[in-house]
Amino acid sequence: xxxxxxxxxxxxxxxxxxxxxxxxxxxxxxxxxxxxxxxxxxxxxxxxxxxxxxxxxxxxxxxxxxxxxxxxxxxxxxxxxxxxxxxxxxxxxxxxxxxxxxxxxxxxxxxxxxxxxxxxxxxxxxxxxxxxxxxxxxxxxxxxxxxxxxxxxxxxxxxxxxxxxxxxxxxxxxxxxxxxxxxxxxxxxxxxxxxxxxxxxxxxxxxxxxxxxxxxxxxxxxxxxxxxxxxxxx
Amino acid sequence: xxxxxxxxxxxxxxxxxxxxxxxxxxxxxxxxxxxxxxxxxxxxxxxxxxxxxxxxxxxxxxxxxxxxxxxxxxxxxxxxxxxxxxx
Numbered sequence: 001x002x003x004x005x006x007x008x009x010x011x012x013x014x015x016x017x018x019x020x021x022x023x024x025x026x027x028x029x030x031x032x033x034x035x036x037x038x039x040x041x042x043x044x045x046x047x048x049x050x051x052x053x054x055x056x057x058x059x060x061x062x063x064x065x066x067x068x069x070x071x072x073x074x075x076x077x078x079x080x081x082x083x084x085x086x087x088x089x090x091x092x093x094x095x096x097x098x099x100x101x102x103x104x105x106x107x108x109x110x111x112x113x114x115x116x117x118x119x120x121x122x123x124x125x126x127x128x129x130x131x132x133x134x135x136x137x138x139x140x141x142x143x144x145x146x147x148x149x150x151x152x153x154x155x156x157x158x159x160x161x162x163x164x165x166x167x168x169x170x171x172x173x174x175x176x177x178x179x180x181x182x183x184x185x186x187x188x189x190x191x192x193x194x195x196x197x198x199x200x201x202x203x204x205x206x207x208x209x210x211x212x213x214x215x216x217x218x219x220x221x222x223x224x225x226x227x228x229x230x231x232x233x234x
Numbered sequence: 235x236x237x238x239x240x241x242x243x244x245x246x247x248x249x250x251x252x253x254x255x256x257x258x259x260x261x262x263x264x265x266x267x268x269x270x271x272x273x274x275x276x277x278x279x280x281x282x283x284x285x286x287x288x289x290x291x292x293x294x295x296x297x298x299x300x301x302x303x304x305x306x307x308x309x310x311x312x313x314x315x316x317x318x319x320x321x
Binding site: 058059062066094095097100101102104105106107108109147149150151183 | 244247248249251252255300301303305306
């Protein structure tokens with residue numbers, strides 16, 4: 001069986017091609033999807049890639065959230081289809097309320113672009129099963145609206161239910177010394193929904209899948225091999 | 235044509251680093267005595283037809299679902315009476 005993963009392009013999306021490439025690197029068929037097309041073309045999962053859809057006008061992800069394709073994505077995600085939102089894609093997912101909380105301007109107001117260490121806090125989601133619980137990975141982070149916020153009750157709920165999927169590694173002997181990169185509450189880099197099929201994070205796994213470029217590591221490949229296993233075993 | 239104004243502000247508990255940056259710049263520019271600045275968004279909507287309760291209810295719905303993200307922002311809706319009087 002061949003798994004098919006759709007990658008949506010919105011006006012202003014930047015990382016759709018890299019994401020398609022990462023999907024293929026894991027041995028999965030990548031299907032380009034267009035924001036105005038409601039049809040998901042029989043894909044088994046969807047990735048919302050990074051970029052600046054609609055120029056981040058109004059709020060990052062706020063306009064894309066109402067695109068025709070997202071109507072279908074929201075419906076299918078609620079029915080259990082795996083969805084991964086990276087960076088701007090994560091912002092779109094919080095705007096749809098498929099994931100709780102919201103993304104705001106980095107606390108230091110600067111665009112940030114660097115390799116970022118993360119700890120995988122939940123290795124049971126559709127997109128993280130190929131990682132070990134607590135595994136430390138390094139993948140690129142590049143954004144200005146990366147500060148995750150939610151009210152205390154929501155944060156406590158996320159922690160209690162194990163729904164913080166990734167945390168920025170800010171202390172301990174293996175931390176990179178940069179600290180929290182953007183003021184995200186409780187160092188949250190990514191979260192999952194209750195069912196574990198919808199995951200969003202700010203850093204970019206699709207930029208760390210080939211040893212030749214980027215970090216020189218392939219720490220991001222696990223997202224795409226995880227979904228392959230999930231779909232093939234389904 | 236009547237104008238309806240929607241003001242969107244970050245909730246009080248949400249950190250506003252842009253407002254803080256503006257506040258910190260003020261003394262340098264010779265503007266003293268401003269203890270805090272919060273930055274928000276203002277939308278001016280030119281409404282076709284009467285601004286009755288039904289129209290305002292629709293605008294309220296628009297603000298709640300689209301113009302503001304109520305996870306992090308509060309909004310107010312008001313009719314700009316000056317524009318209404320002119321028209």
